[in-house]
Amino acid sequence: MLYDTGYSSHFFDATNPFPERLYRLILPVELDPQQSVVRQLQRHGVEPARIATVLISHFHGDHVSGLKDFPASRFVAMRADAEGLLSSSRLRALTKAMLPELLPDDFAARCSFADDCPEVALPPWMRPFTRGFDLLGDRSLIAIALPGHTPGQLGLLLRALDDRRYFLVGDACWSLPACRDGKLPAPLVLRYLSHDPRRYTETFFAIRELALREPDLTIVPSHCARTWSSLHDIAL
Ligand SMILES: [Zn+2]
Secondary structure, X not given: OEEOOEOOHHHHHHOOOOOOHHHHHHOOOOOOHHHOHHHHHHHOOOOHHHOOEEEOOOOOHXXXXXXXXXXXXXXXXXXXXXXXXXXXXXXXXHHOOOOHHHOOOOHHHHEEEHHHOOEEEOOHHHOOOOEEEEOOOOOOXXXXXXXXXXXXXXXXXXXXXXXXXXXXXXXXXXXXHHHHOOOOOOHHHHHHOOOOHHHHHHHHHHHHHHHHHOOOEEEEEOOOHHHHHOOOOOOO
């Protein structure tokens, strides 16, 4: 399984025409082909065809540009995010940093919704998060809604082979140190990079409360360099 795909060469194909080219003019992207998720997997001895499922945190271009590299995988996302994108016009999607062209043609047929899985109570130590969705039926992988950045962003709670607990939180916060310090993004950033700044703020402070109370829980924001540099030898 994968959680998101990052950027890939498909991003450049999708942003060649206008108006999509505006995306990469506003947020310029440099990508070494060796950094694509397919190449990274191969360096770890994993052929992309072995990836049965890609769990999608949300549909911003920097998280889903590699979906077309997994033609046999199924996809799992939150219903609000997936349906929001599938029902959006090209232009409306672009205003929300989403590129429908990045989706495989048969995306809808291969996508299921995490929030259709059985809803379960989370353990008390996860407060203020109280509910999740049991993705595999054995509580080993729980999807948790992290709304605000997008309507229904999908976080993941799991226990890895090293017996550590991980909470993958996508873009619910960008920097874990800043989150611990309670430092929200600048108001303009919050306003333009959030679907709902009020809900983003609620989710952000929920993660902060959890991070301060549960130091043994490894919280992993997608873009936090500090967190990633501390995760060299994990055995997921
Ligand atoms: Zn995002």
